Amino acid sequence: MNRLSAGDWAKAALEALAEGGPAAVAVEPIAVRLGTTKGSFYWHFRNRRALVEAALELWEQDTERMIAALDGVGDPALRMRTLLENAMADPVDSAISFRLISAADDPAIAEVVRRVSKRRLEFMQTALEEMGTPSDVARRRIVVGYGSYLGMAALRRIGASDEPLTDFIDQVMAEIALPPS
Amino acid sequence: MNRLSAGDWAKAALEALAEGGPAAVAVEPIAVRLGTTKGSFYWHFRNRRALVEAALELWEQDTERMIAALDGVGDPALRMRTLLENAMADPVDSAISFRLISAADDPAIAEVVRRVSKRRLEFMQTALEEMGTPSDVARRRIVVGYGSYLGMAALRRIGASDEPLTDFIDQVMAEIALPPS
DNA sequence: GTCTAACCATACGGCAGCGTATGGAAGGGT
DNA sequence: ACCCTTCCATACGCTGCCGTATGGTTAGAC
Numbered sequence: 001m002n003r004l005s006a007g008d009w010a011k012a013a014l015e016a017l018a019e020g021g022p023a024a025v026a027v028e029p030i031a032v033r034l035g036t037t038k039g040s041f042y043w044h045f046r047n048r049r050a051l052v053e054a055a056l057e058l059w060e061q062d063t064e065r066m067i068a069a070l071d072g073v074g075d076p077a078l079r080m081r082t083l084l085e086n087a088m089a090d091p092v093d094s095a096i097s098f099r100l101i102s103a104a105d106d107p108a109i110a111e112v113v114r115r116v117s118k119r120r121l122e123f124m125q126t127a128l129e130e131m132g133t134p135s136d137v138a139r140r141r142i143v144v145g146y147g148s149y150l151g152m153a154a155l156r157r158i159g160a161s162d163e164p165l166t167d168f169i170d171q172v173m174a175e176i177a178l179p180p181s
Numbered sequence: 182m183n184r185l186s187a188g189d190w191a192k193a194a195l196e197a198l199a200e201g202g203p204a205a206v207a208v209e210p211i212a213v214r215l216g217t218t219k220g221s222f223y224w225h226f227r228n229r230r231a232l233v234e235a236a237l238e239l240w241e242q243d244t245e246r247m248i249a250a251l252d253g254v255g256d257p258a259l260r261m262r263t264l265l266e267n268a269m270a271d272p273v274d275s276a277i278s279f280r281l282i283s284a285a286d287d288p289a290i291a292e293v294v295r296r297v298s299k300r301r302l303e304f305m306q307t308a309l310e311e312m313g314t315p316s317d318v319a320r321r322r323i324v325v326g327y328g329s330y331l332g333m334a335a336l337r338r339i340g341a342s343d344e345p346l347t348d349f350i351d352q353v354m355a356e357i358a359l360p361p362s
Numbered sequence: 363g364t365c366t367a368a369c370c371a372t373a374c375g376g377c378a379g380c381g382t383a384t385g386g387a388a389g390g391g392t
Numbered sequence: 393a394c395c396c397t398t399c400c401a402t403a404c405g406c407t408g409c410c411g412t413a414t415g416g417t418t419a420g421a422c
Contacts, residue, residue: 003388003399021286023204028379038381039400048380101335102283105202110339117341140352143342147332148325148356154282155331158291160298161324171321175329175356184369184418209409219411220370229410 004036006044010054017055018096022103025052049108056112059096063116067123076127083124084172087149088165094153101150121146128176141176148172185217187225191235198236199277203284206233230289237293240277244297248304257308264305265353268330269346275334282331302327309357322357329353 012034016024027041027048034040045051066086073079087093097113104110121142128138152168155161193215197205208222208229215221226232247267254260268274278294285291302323309319333349336342 021283026379027381037401038379039402041400042381043399098283098335101339102202102279104339114339114341117336117339121341140349143333143336143344144329144349144352144356147336148329149332150335151328151330151332152324154279154335155298155324155328158282158285158295158298160295160302163324168321168325171325175325207409208411218371220372222370223411224369 002035004034004040004044006054008034009041009044009051010058013051013055014058014096017099017103018092021099022106022109025055027051052106053108056100056109059100060112060116062093063119067119070123076130080124080127080176081169081173084169085166088169091153091156091165094149094165095157098150098153098157117146124176133177145172145176148175183216185215185221185225187235189215190222190225190232191239194232194236195239195277198280198284199273202280203287203290206236208232233287234289237281237290240281241293241297243274244300248300251304257311261305261308261357262350262354265350266347269350272334272337272346275330275346276338279331279334279338298327305357314358326353326357329356 009030012030013025016026016030016033025048027038031037031041041051045054066083070079070083073082097117100109100113101117104113124142124146125135125138128141129135133141148168149172152161152165156165190211193211194206197207197211197214206229208219212218212222222232226235247264251260251264254263278298281290281294282298285294305323305327306316306319309322310316314322329349330353333342333346337346
């Protein structure tokens with residue numbers, strides 16, 4: 001047999017979201033993708049909304065894992081650089097982040113993406129403050145820096161910039177006033 | 182009476198796009214918004230696609246107007262600062278840009294938004310080069326800088342940053358290595 | 363005042379996706 | 393061997409939007 005779990009559906013939903021945006025998180029198309037039918041879906045989930053929420057939870061956990069892994073790095077500058085390198089090397093998260101933000105008309109999505117974004121911003125701001133940067137300055141640098149992460153993903157998406165994100169690590173590091181490698 | 186023109190529809194479509202995203206560019210809802218019915222719409226336009234294209238053209242013209250206005254400014258540093266101030270003061274364009282990029286699954290939208298984005302990037306890169314910045318450095322700074330413009334709009338949208346964009350002008354100026362005001 | 367072109371309202375058919383109902387298959391416990 | 397739980401397929405009705413057809417209304421030319 002080829003039976004599915006709720007997790008399989010959630011994973012597929014997150015992939016569909018990253019590729020096709022919120023409109024692509026549709027039950028029947030994903031069922032086709034999984035080689036099954038709606039019958040399976042409505043066994044595992046109450047409705048479409050529940051599927052979206054499950055996908056969001058998957059995504060939120062990724063952020064928590066990343067932060068947990070980096071929390072052990074004592075040197076804040078190294079912590080930031082590692083974070084940037086990981087983030088820039090993986091084009092999937094920025095794509096999903098972008099998609100989710102544009103899907104923020106849905107209050108459920110908005111709430112999660114806001115929570116995750118704030119978490120990320122605070123994590124980075126803390127690193128800068130540990131390096132002696134005043135709070136308000138750190139805040140501005142991080143907002144602009146994280147903004148450029150999101151925005152560059154957007155530019156790559158439409159083909160306005162075809163350079164790999166990794167080309168910009170030093171530039172972003174400089175922007176938030178960290179020493180280049 | 183209260184008769185409408187094709188331009189009224191295009192304007193309303195662009196507003197709907199900025200507020201509700203691509204899915205909101207729907208004939209019947211916009212008709213309600215305009216206090217009319219589909220009958221009006223299909224008199225002025227062949228189909229929904231034509232409406233989207235008209236809205237895109239409106240938006241593209243805004244960019245051309247802005248560039249034309251700034252082309253007269255001889256000093257490239259002042260030109261950039263004026264551009265940033267104008268851009269940051271108007272939250273609508275960044276919202277639309279963001280929406281359009283996330284709607285780039287539609288090839289028609291993708292093409293326009295890519296063309297406009299490239300135009301903007303080139304315009305800014307030229308300013309930096311006029312100030313003596315090497316081409317490749319200018320390119321990186323502009324991509325990151327314009328990226329942060331888009332990304333910060335995203336962050337404001339979800340409420341992860343509630344500061345007005347104007348608070349970040351100096352930070353962005355510094356990021357692309359321009360003298361602060 | 364009449365005529366005509368421009369403009370709009372309404373009714374209809376079609377499609378895609380949501381959610382429900384219901385029956386069936388597969389496999390482990392006993 | 394039987395049953396019961398788990399899981400899935402199919403059929404159906406509903407809604408929202410697209411696009412068409414068709415008839416009505418208004419403004420101005422004359």
